[in-house]
Amino acid sequence: MRIVLDAMGSDHAPEVDVEGGVRAARRFGQEVVLVGRRDAIEAELAKYDTAGLPLSIVHASEVVTMDEHPSQAVRNKPDASIVVGMGQLREGKADALVSMGNSGGVLAAAVAGEGRIGRIPGVQRPAISTVFPHMEGFSFLLDIGANTDCKPDWLAQFALMGAVYARNVLHIANPRVALLSNGEEEIKGNRLVQETRELLRQLHLNFIGNVEGKDLPRGLADVIVTDGFVGNVAIKTAEGVATMILSLLKSEIRRRPLAVLGGLLAKPAFKAAGRRLDYREYGGAPLLGVNGVVIIGHGRSDALAVENAIGLAITAVRSNLIETIRQDIQDAMTVLAHTTRQPKGAGVE
Amino acid sequence: MRIVLDAMGSDHAPEVDVEGGVRAARRFGQEVVLVGRRDAIEAELAKYDTAGLPLSIVHASEVVTMDEHPSQAVRNKPDASIVVGMGQLREGKADALVSMGNSGGVLAAAVAGEGRIGRIPGVQRPAISTVFPHMEGFSFLLDIGANTDCKPDWLAQFALMGAVYARNVLHIANPRVALLSNGEEEIKGNRLVQETRELLRQLHLNFIGNVEGKDLPRGLADVIVTDGFVGNVAIKTAEGVATMILSLLKSEIRRRPLAVLGGLLAKPAFKAAGRRLDYREYGGAPLLGVNGVVIIGHGRSDALAVENAIGLAITAVRSNLIETIRQDIQDAMTVLAHTTRQPKGAGVE
Numbered sequence: 001m002r003i004v005l006d007a008m009g010s011d012h013a014p015e016v017d018v019e020g021g022v023r024a025a026r027r028f029g030q031e032v033v034l035v036g037r038r039d040a041i042e043a044e045l046a047k048y049d050t051a052g053l054p055l056s057i058v059h060a061s062e063v064v065t066m067d068e069h070p071s072q073a074v075r076n077k078p079d080a081s082i083v084v085g086m087g088q089l090r091e092g093k094a095d096a097l098v099s100m101g102n103s104g105g106v107l108a109a110a111v112a113g114e115g116r117i118g119r120i121p122g123v124q125r126p127a128i129s130t131v132f133p134h135m136e137g138f139s140f141l142l143d144i145g146a147n148t149d150c151k152p153d154w155l156a157q158f159a160l161m162g163a164v165y166a167r168n169v170l171h172i173a174n175p176r177v178a179l180l181s182n183g184e185e186e187i188k189g190n191r192l193v194q195e196t197r198e199l200l201r202q203l204h205l206n207f208i209g210n211v212e213g214k215d216l217p218r219g220l221a222d223v224i225v226t227d228g229f230v231g232n233v234a235i236k237t238a239e240g241v242a243t244m245i246l247s248l249l250k251s252e253i254r255r256r257p258l259a260v261l262g263g264l265l266a267k268p269a270f271k272a273a274g275r276r277l278d279y280r281e282y283g284g285a286p287l288l289g290v291n292g293v294v295i296i297g298h299g300r301s302d303a304l305a306v307e308n309a310i311g312l313a314i315t316a317v318r319s320n321l322i323e324t325i326r327q328d329i330q331d332a333m334t335v336l337a338h339t340t341r342q343p344k345g346a347g348v349e
Numbered sequence: 350m351r352i353v354l355d356a357m358g359s360d361h362a363p364e365v366d367v368e369g370g371v372r373a374a375r376r377f378g379q380e381v382v383l384v385g386r387r388d389a390i391e392a393e394l395a396k397y398d399t400a401g402l403p404l405s406i407v408h409a410s411e412v413v414t415m416d417e418h419p420s421q422a423v424r425n426k427p428d429a430s431i432v433v434g435m436g437q438l439r440e441g442k443a444d445a446l447v448s449m450g451n452s453g454g455v456l457a458a459a460v461a462g463e464g465r466i467g468r469i470p471g472v473q474r475p476a477i478s479t480v481f482p483h484m485e486g487f488s489f490l491l492d493i494g495a496n497t498d499c500k501p502d503w504l505a506q507f508a509l510m511g512a513v514y515a516r517n518v519l520h521i522a523n524p525r526v527a528l529l530s531n532g533e534e535e536i537k538g539n540r541l542v543q544e545t546r547e548l549l550r551q552l553h554l555n556f557i558g559n560v561e562g563k564d565l566p567r568g569l570a571d572v573i574v575t576d577g578f579v580g581n582v583a584i585k586t587a588e589g590v591a592t593m594i595l596s597l598l599k600s601e602i603r604r605r606p607l608a609v610l611g612g613l614l615a616k617p618a619f620k621a622a623g624r625r626l627d628y629r630e631y632g633g634a635p636l637l638g639v640n641g642v643v644i645i646g647h648g649r650s651d652a653l654a655v656e657n658a659i660g661l662a663i664t665a666v667r668s669n670l671i672e673t674i675r676q677d678i679q680d681a682m683t684v685l686a687h688t689t690r691q692p693k694g695a696g697v698e
Contacts, residue, residue: 069536133593148531149539149540180582181582182494182585187418189497190497190498190576190578191497212582212589213581213584213587213588214585214588214592215585216586216590217590229579230578232531232532232561232562233531233561234583234586236531236563236564237563237586237590238587238590239562240562240563241586242590243563243566244483244484245591245594245595245622246594247484248625249618249622252618252621255618255621256615256618258615259614259615259616261614262610262613262614262615263611264611265607265608265610265611266602268607268608269598269601269602269604269608272601272604273594273597273600273601276601277594
């Protein structure tokens, strides 16, 4: 198996990306193809004993940065690492792609630009996903930004794809699927949620109904489905609130000498709490719906996160993620096609 | 001035509601009209020295509970405290209403049912608002649940009404108004956000553009506008994440004897941080767009929150909140009416 790693993806690229790639090659024994500036990658590789490790380099001279408009950047930079890396997938030279880069850029490279792999037949829109920490683990949330204005059948497909990923890669036997809404009750939800609920009821899913924002960190569902606008607001609000609470605690502790001592004594507990929220153990989450295994990690990733993201990609390939999604989408299409023809499910437009 | 207090509103009604009413009557010297079961209210009043305080009781035999469907409950219970209280406003017997009850119930009582006060002329939809804590204070967020599917001109009116409230009641001279979006950049936003932005640019507002979920706790804007579905998901996500982080910290501290000691030493810092996030200092937030001053507080309120909510109501009445909104909406209507006739602002449907 060959896994393409965008060596220029993370905020500290190529340093942590290459280190993660080396660790993954050692741990999993599958070939890791490092894509990016050859000289920079070689300089990083020189730091490790890579003798005998299945590592290779594909040169790409450019990089898509965070502040660029993704689809423009992908068009304007045919030699960007993410574009060249995606091309490896397109040409069948690799089985999966992993990037810690801008998720908009990865999405754009997957569906537009030189190396595009396009969508899985039958999939209407790809979705960007993430893991969301809760007290006992992580839930899986999608879409978090690929599609701001969604139709019910798109969301139904997100649910199907998320359930396949949860089964095949996260090893959750019968994943509970829920819709993110403004209340648990049946009558709650905007039009999109209400129409999507009707569709989800008809599919072969363990659909448990609505969950609220406050349920996101409670682990009530394994797969939580929403449109990319709401999903983005939710995860960024969560991030912002977590940051604020920790800053507030720190600033109040610093003002009090006894509390500073207390903070030191409690530090291992703080660290343990932090680990339980730590996305790095998970490494990343898939770009679902594109015609190939693509795992996207945090820009702030360290080498462990990169290593684990590559592990997810390997599991996804081994479990036939793409083929299972294609099959499940095909199976559902008759139902969805029938239902969306009714006025009730006709979309939000 | 007479302020109606729904004595049956809070989770611990009528105990904390009546205590808050007594404290407010003492502090502000304005008449507080306690609406609810006379015997229960009198039993609570007997706990305090109320001699000479401007307090009165209006009997209402029923209560709208949290688990009822708001508009059905309001219709089925014409003698519910919130319905009778709203009637006091409608009949001009009081200047404002304060309730710690279910915001859906308060909204329903304001626009439907016996005692309805209806909307301010020109206002298309009322909005439920809240204060959102940040490092230096609170932002003001609306809508958080009254309207799940919104049109651009509704959101533009929320912005106008929020700005009036920020100026008149929160004493922010030139409030910064922002749209909640999935990115700060101009190109970001779903169709609703993009179309609303065009409207807001044409109004006399200090409109600063988009803010993201992660900016909510950063105090970048004074008034943050969104539709009721997204606003609800955002505040509930924030609530859920805050609860989870504190639970996680506690559970990890409890496992470690030294950390338990540390936690005790740091307790004053934790408490101080908690106070800085404490909604009780603010008491509540208005139901904006209805034709009367209505302040809604948390169900979990204590007497201080009730007292402060009454304080907000008094400030709102003194500052001519309703008349200012009516005027600002009228002034904006020509612009809005003109713009919404263009295809670009034609709504999300």
